[in-house]
Amino acid sequence: MKTIPAFTCQMCGHCCKGTGGIVVSPEEQDRLCRFLNMDRVSFLAHYAEKKSSKYIIRSDETGYCIFFKKDTGCTVHPAKPDVCRAWPFFRGNLVDRISWEMAQDYCPGICKDVTHEEFVRQGMAYLKSHCLIHQQTGDANALKVSDIEKNLCQKMEPRTHNL
Ligand code: SF4
Numbered sequence: 001m002k003t004i005p006a007f008t009c010q011m012c013g014h015c016c017k018g019t020g021g022i023v024v025s026p027e028e029q030d031r032l033c034r035f036l037n038m039d040r041v042s043f044l045a046h047y048a049e050k051k052s053s054k055y056i057i058r059s060d061e062t063g064y065c066i067f068f069k070k071d072t073g074c075t076v077h078p079a080k081p082d083v084c085r086a087w088p089f090f091r092g093n094l095v096d097r098i099s100w101e102m103a104q105d106y107c108p109g110i111c112k113d114v115t116h117e118e119f120v121r122q123g124m125a126y127l128k129s130h131c132l133i134h135q136q137t138g139d140a141n142a143l144k145v146s147d148i149e150k151n152l153c154q155k156m157e158p159r160t161h162n163l
């Protein structure tokens, strides 16, 4: 039986609107610098601002991430930060069914025709295959799923390779 994707981005841009939400680690800065062919100093000056001890991606005058362009979507897609790559498979949506249901109202890419269990199964497989399971202190909380990974993976063991 064909697997229904738990998530297919509709490019609506909802998740790219807002300020202060996208922290860029030094590794992510390097990735974006390589993609944009810029040095770190220029990148930070043009595209980031400092918030406490961290750097966040700037928003433009319309309130969207500076890398978002209408009709194009994310202009740094291949190098975008890990939180952008991981959405909607954030910790909250994986461990809490209510959060997942609320996320469906926010993100039209989350399929309402799959169960939460299937969302979790596909999400964990995606995060693992894209090296998005973070464990380090200081990483985004949304990506810290390593403590729940064992339990979730035991549950999904029979279908791990179907995605
Ligand atoms: S809110 Fe969902 S569907 Fe819309 S751009 Fe973001 S990930 Fe894609």
Ligand code: SF4
Residues within 6 Å of the ligand: 015, 016, 017, 022, 057, 065, 066, 067, 068, 069, 073, 074, 075, 076, 077, 080, 081, 084
């Ligand atoms: S980096 Fe790309 S995916 Fe992330 S918020 Fe900005 S435009 Fe959206």
